[in-house]
Amino acid sequence: MLIEIKNMTKDYSLGNDIVVPALKGINLAIDKNEYVAIMGPSGSGKSTLMNILGCLDTPTSGHYYFNGTDVSAFDDDELSTMRNREIGFIFQNFNLLPRLNALQNVELPLVYAGVAPAERHDRAIKALERVQLAHRMDHKPSELSGGQRQRVAVARALVTNPGILLADEPTGALDSKTGEEMMRLFHDLHSEGNTIIVITHEQDIANYANRNIFIKDGMISSDTINPNPTIAK
Amino acid sequence: MQFSENITLAVRALADHKMRSFLTMLGIIFGVASVIAMLSIGEGAKREAIAKYQDLGVNNIIIREKNLSDAELEEVRARFSPGLSLNDAAVIMDVVPGVDKVAGQAELSAEVKYTDKTVKSTVIGVTADFLPMMNLKVDKGEVITQRQYDERLKVCVIGAGVANSLFQSENPLGQMVKIEDQWLEVVGVLQSKTLFTETVGELAARDMNTDVYIPLTTFLNRFKPTNTLTSQIQQITVQMDGSGKLVESSKLIDEILKRHHWKQEDYNIVIPYELLKQEEKERQIFNLLLGAIAAISLVVGGIGIMNIMLATVTERTREIGIRRAIGARKADIMSQFVTEAVVISIVGGLIGVILGLTLSLVVSSFTDVSTYIRLYSIVVAFTFSVVVGISFGWLPAKNAANLKPVDSIRYE
Numbered sequence: 324m325l326i327e328i329k330n331m332t333k334d335y336s337l338g339n340d341i342v343v344p345a346l347k348g349i350n351l352a353i354d355k356n357e358y359v360a361i362m363g364p365s366g367s368g369k370s371t372l373m374n375i376l377g378c379l380d381t382p383t384s385g386h387y388y389f390n391g392t393d394v395s396a397f398d399d400d401e402l403s404t405m406r407n408r409e410i411g412f413i414f415q416n417f418n419l420l421p422r423l424n425a426l427q428n429v430e431l432p433l434v435y436a437g438v439a440p441a442e443r444h445d446r447a448i449k450a451l452e453r454v455q456l457a458h459r460m461d462h463k464p465s466e467l468s469g470g471q472r473q474r475v476a477v478a479r480a481l482v483t484n485p486g487i488l489l490a491d492e493p494t495g496a497l498d499s500k501t502g503e504e505m506m507r508l509f510h511d512l513h514s515e516g517n518t519i520i521v522i523t524h525e526q527d528i529a530n531y532a533n534r535n536i537f538i539k540d541g542m543i544s545s546d547t548i549n550p551n552p553t554i555a556k
Numbered sequence: 557m558q559f560s561e562n563i564t565l566a567v568r569a570l571a572d573h574k575m576r577s578f579l580t581m582l583g584i585i586f587g588v589a590s591v592i593a594m595l596s597i598g599e600g601a602k603r604e605a606i607a608k609y610q611d612l613g614v615n616n617i618i619i620r621e622k623n624l625s626d627a628e629l630e631e632v633r634a635r636f637s638p639g640l641s642l643n644d645a646a647v648i649m650d651v652v653p654g655v656d657k658v659a660g661q662a663e664l665s666a667e668v669k670y671t672d673k674t675v676k677s678t679v680i681g682v683t684a685d686f687l688p689m690m691n692l693k694v695d696k697g698e699v700i701t702q703r704q705y706d707e708r709l710k711v712c713v714i715g716a717g718v719a720n721s722l723f724q725s726e727n728p729l730g731q732m733v734k735i736e737d738q739w740l741e742v743v744g745v746l747q748s749k750t751l752f753t754e755t756v757g758e759l760a761a762r763d764m765n766t767d768v769y770i771p772l773t774t775f776l777n778r779f780k781p782t783n784t785l786t787s788q789i790q791q792i793t794v795q796m797d798g799s800g801k802l803v804e805s806s807k808l809i810d811e812i813l814k815r816h817h818w819k820q821e822d823y824n825i826v827i828p829y830e831l832l833k834q835e836e837k838e839r840q841i842f843n844l845l846l847g848a849i850a851a852i853s854l855v856v857g858g859i860g861i862m863n864i865m866l867a868t869v870t871e872r873t874r875e876i877g878i879r880r881a882i883g884a885r886k887a888d889i890m891s892q893f894v895t896e897a898v899v900i901s902i903v904g905g906l907i908g909v910i911l912g913l914t915l916s917l918v919v920s921s922f923t924d925v926s927t928y929i930r931l932y933s934i935v936v937a938f939t940f941s942v943v944v945g946i947s948f949g950w951l952p953a954k955n956a957a958n959l960k961p962v963d964s965i966r967y968e
Contacts, residue, residue, distance in 0.1 A: 379881060379962045400885050407883020418878045418965065422572055434561055435883040479882065 324388070325486060325518055326353040326376070331385030331395075333371050333541075345371040346382070347541040353487075353520065358513045358552075360521045360529035363538035370491075372538060373522045377412060377489045378405040390486065407435050411480025415492035417472045419464040425451065425475045426460040432483045450478040454508065470501035477508060487518045494528055506531045507555035531555060562895040569896055570903075580864045581904035583857025584945070588908025588937045589915055591850040595933035596916035598843035600926040605835055611749065611764075612828035613690060615656075617806050619644075619792040619813070622822050629785050637820035639787025644816055648794055652808050656797045659686040660789040662775045668714075668768055669734040670722040677718055679735055679768045681775025681789075687713070687746075689795050692764075697729045697744030700771050704743075708773040713744035717765030733768075738778050740770060787822075802827050851940065857904070858944035861897055865952035869893065869959075876956050877964030890957040897949020898942060905941035909934055 333346040345368045353359055363369040374380040375387060378394060381402070387395045394405060412418070419428045429447040438446070451457045454474040464472050473493065480488055490509070494502035510531065513519050521532060529535050530553045537545040570577040612618065621640050624632065632639070645660040662681040667674050684702040692699070695716065704711050712733065719728050728742045749764045776788070796805060806825050813823060869876070876889055912934075916927040 374962050377881070379965070400887075403880065403883055403885040403888075406881060412881050414965070418874075418881070420875055420878060422568070431879070432882040435879075435885075435888060483883075 324352050325355045325357075325390060326351070327386075327388040328352070329386045329388075331375070331382045331387060333368075333375065333380070334383045345541055346375075349385070349541075349543060351536070351543065351546075353518070356513070356516050356518055358509075358519045358521075358531075358533045359536060360523055360532035360534070360549075361536045361538060362523055362526070362529050364524065367538045368541040369522055369524075369538045371541075373489065373491055373520075376487075376520065377410050378402045403435075407432055408483060409486040411483065411485035411488045413473070413476050413480050413488060413490040413493050415495035417464070417469075417476045417496070419472060419475055419479075421464055424461050424463050425456060425467065425478075428464070428475055429460075429479045429482050432479060436483060446482055447478070450482040451475070453481060454478045468501075469497050470504060473497060473501075473505055474508065477505075477512075481512070481517075487520055488512065490519065490521045492523055493521060494523075494525075502528075503555050506553075510555050527553075562891055563899065565892055566896040566899040570899060576864065577900060580861055581900055581907065583860035584854065584901050584904030584941050585857075585908040585911060587850065587854030587857040587944075588905050588941045589911035590853055591847065591937040591940070592909060592912025592929065592933050593915040593919065593927075594846040594850045595843070595936075596912075596927040596929045597919065597925060598839065598846055599928040599930055599933070600916075600920065602836070602839060602843075603928050604926050605832065605839070609828045609832040611691065612826075613793075613795065614829045614832070615796045615798050615802075616689065616828060617794040617796065617802060617809065618826045618828065619794065619809065620824050620826065621787055621790045622824055624822060626783070626785075629783075632817075632820045632822045633785050635818055635820050637817040637822055639785075639817075640790065640792060640823055641788040644813060645789070645792045647812055647816065648792065648809055651812055652794070652805050654797045654799050654801055654805060655794055657685045657689060657795040659683045659689060659793045659795075660772060661686065661791040661793065662772060662779075662788065663790040664775070664779055664781070666735050666779075668718060668722065670731065673722050675718055675721040675766065677715075677735075677766050677768050679712075679770060679775070679779070681772035681779075682769050683772050685795075686793065687769065689793060692749075693747050694744040695747045696727075697742070699744055700769055705771040705773055708777050709771060710738060710740045710774055710778070711743045711770065712740040713746060713769040714742055715746050715765040715767045716748035717763060718768055719745045735768065736779060740774075802829055854937075854940055854944055857941075858901075858948035861900055861945060862948035862952060865893065865897055865949055866955065869952050869956045872956070873959060873964045873967040876959050877961055877967060880959075880961035881965050886957040889959075890953045893953030893956045894946060894949045897945045897953070901941045901945025901949075904945075905938045908941065909938055912937065 328349055328351040331346060331349040332344065335343045335345055337343060349372065361369050361372065375382055381397070382395050385395065386393050389405065389409060397405065420431070423431070426447050429450050430443045433443040433446060448457060448460065451460050454477050456471060456474050456478065459467060459471060464475065467475065494505050497505060506528065509519055521528065523529055530549065533549055533552050535547050535549055536543060619640065642660050645658045649655055649658040659682065664679045666677060666679050668677045682700055684700055684705050687699040694713065697713070700713055714728065722728070722733065723731065728745055731742050732739045733742060794809065796802060806827055810825055879889060913929060916929055919925055920927040
C-alpha cells in the first residue's frame with residue numbers, strides 16, 4: 324500500500340472550547356498507480372482530507388502511513404520534506420509564482436530539494452517537455468493561457484517524481500475544452516505509472532478516475548470502483 | 557536551499573519593487589552616511605586640536621604675563637611685584653625638579669621695515685633654546701645661536717609671513733631690516749606654521765608666521781619699553797623632562813612666583829598638555845553625542861525596514877504558502893526574508909558609506925571644519941547597519957515562516 328489511513332479524525336477548535344469535527348474516523352487505503360477521485364459537497368471534509376493527504380496538515384488522531392512511514396507524527400520540517408519529495412500539488416488556481424517564468428516555477432521544488440542548478444535546469448525542461456510547454460518556458464504565468472498555466476503547474480508537480488499527484492479541482496478554473504485536455508494529460512500520466520488523487524465536486528471529472536470515494540459529514544460514505552472510466556479525447 | 561540562491565532571490569524581490577526598496581534603504585543610507593560624517597568631523601577636530609597643542613609643546617609649561625590695564629599695572633607695581641623677569645626664570649630652573657630648559661621671552665609689537673615695505677609684527681627676544689623648544693624650524697639660514705645671544709648681535713630670524721610680505725622672491729638672508737630705530741640682519745627664515753584660530757587657555761590666538769625673533773640680550777639692550785612699568789619679560793617657557801609631573805610642577809612654579817611677586821597674580825600658567833586632555837574629554841562627550849544621534853537615525857532606518865517587511869509579508873502570504881506547499885521549510889522562508897533585509901541594509905550601507913565619504917569631503921572643502929575619516933568609522937557604521945538589518949528583519953521573517961501553509965496557500 325502506498326497510502327494507508329487508519330481511524331483518522333481532525334477537529335478544528337474555534338476557541339471558547341467549541342470543537343468542530345471535520346473528519347470523524349477515516350479509513351482509507353490507496354495503492355500505487357491508482358487513479359482516485361475524492362468527491363463530496365462543500366463542508367464535507369474533503370479539503371481537510373486533501374490537506375492531510377498532502378502533508379499540509381496533521382490529523383488530530385489516527386495514523387497516516389505513507390509507504391509504511393507514519394507521517395502523522397512528523398514535525399514541520401519532516402512534513403516539508405515529505406511535500407517536497409512525495410507530493411505533487413496541482414491547485415485549482417494554479418498557484419504559480421507570478422514573477423518567475425515557467426521554467427523557474429518548475430525548478431522551484433528542486434531548489435528546495437537542494438538539487439544543483441545545472442541538473443535542476445535539465446529536469447525542469449524535461450518536465451515541461453512532458454506537458455508540451457518547453458517552447459513557452461521563458462514566459463511568465465501572466466503571459467500564458469489558463470490551460471498552459473495548469474500544465475506548468477503539472478510540470479512543477481511532476482519534476483520531483485513524487486509518490487502521488489494531488490489535484491485539487493484541477494479543472495475548476497478552466498473552460499470545458501481545456502478541462503478535457505487536462506484530464507487527457509492526467510490519463511496519460513496515470514498510464515505512465517503515476518498515482519493520482521483528484522479532489523472534485525464534479526461527477527463528470529470523477530468519472531475519469533478508476534475509483535470514486537464520496538465523503539459526507541467527515542466520513543467516507545461510499546468507495547466504489549469505476550468500471551467504465553471516461554476516456555478523455 | 558543555498559545561500560547564493562537566497563541572495564539571488566532577495567535581489568530579484570527587491571528589484572521587482574525598485575522604488576519601495578529604495579525608500580526602505582533610504583533610512584539606512586542616511587543613517588550610515590551621518591555616522592561616518594559625524595565621526596569624521598569629530599576625528600578632524602581632534603587632530604586639529606592635537607596639532608595645535610603640539611605647536612605649544614606637550615612637555616611645556618607656559619607662564620605668561622597677564623594683560624593688565626595701566627591702572628592695574630600701577631597697582632601691582634605699588635604692591636612690589638616686579639612682573640616676570642629673568643630672575644624668575646633662573647629660580648624656576650634652580651628649584652623645580654624635572655625641568656629641562658627654561659626660556660624667557662620679551663615681546664614688543666612693532667613695525668618691521670625693509671626698503672619701502674612695512675609689516676606689523678611681534679618682535680620676540682629669545683634665548684638660543686627657545687626655537688627648538690617650540691619645534692620651530694628654519695626654512696633658510698639658522699636659528700638664534702648661543703653666540704649671537706652671548707654677543708648681543710643685531711640679528712633676527714623672521715617668520716614665513718614676514719619674509720613673504722617684505723622680500724617676496726628676494727633672498728632675505730643677509731638683508732638688513734629696521735625695527736623701531738634698530739637695524740638688524742636677517743639670519744634665518746622660519747618654516748610656515750599653520751595658524752590656529754582658537755584661544756588656548758589664556759594664550760590668545762595669533763599668527764606665529766608674523767613673528768620676528770631676535771636674541772633676548774639684544775632685545776633687552778636695544779629696545780626700551782615706552783611704559784617704564786612694563787615687566788622685563790612677557791613669557792617664560794618651561795620645558796619639562798617628560799616624566800609627566802606637569803601639574804605638580806606648575807603648582808610649585810605658582811608657589812615660587814607668588815612669593816617673588818608678593819602674592820600679586822600678574823601672570824597665568826598654561827599647561828598645553830593638560831588643556832589638550834581636558835579638551836579631549838569634552839570632545840569625547842560631544843563625539844559620543846554626535847555618534848548617538850547618528851546611530852538613532854540608523855535604528856530608525858532599521859524600523860523602516862521592519863515596517864516595510866511586515867507589510868511585505870502580508871502581501872506575500874500566498875507566495876509563502878506556495879513555497880511551503882512545494883517543500884520549503886520554515887528555515888528556508890525565514891532565511892529568504894532575513895536575506896532580503898540584509899541585502900537592503902548591505903546595499904543601503906554601501907551607498908551610505910559612499911554618501912558619508914562624499915559628505916565629509918564636501919564639509920572639509922567648503923567649510924573650515926576639518927574632517928578626517930578613519931577606517932574604523934566605516935567599519936563600525938557598515939557593521940551596525942547590517943546588524944540593524946538582521947535584527948529588524950528578524951521579526952517579519954519569523955512571522956513569514958510561522959504562517960501555516962494550509963491557510964496561506966488559500967490566502968487571497
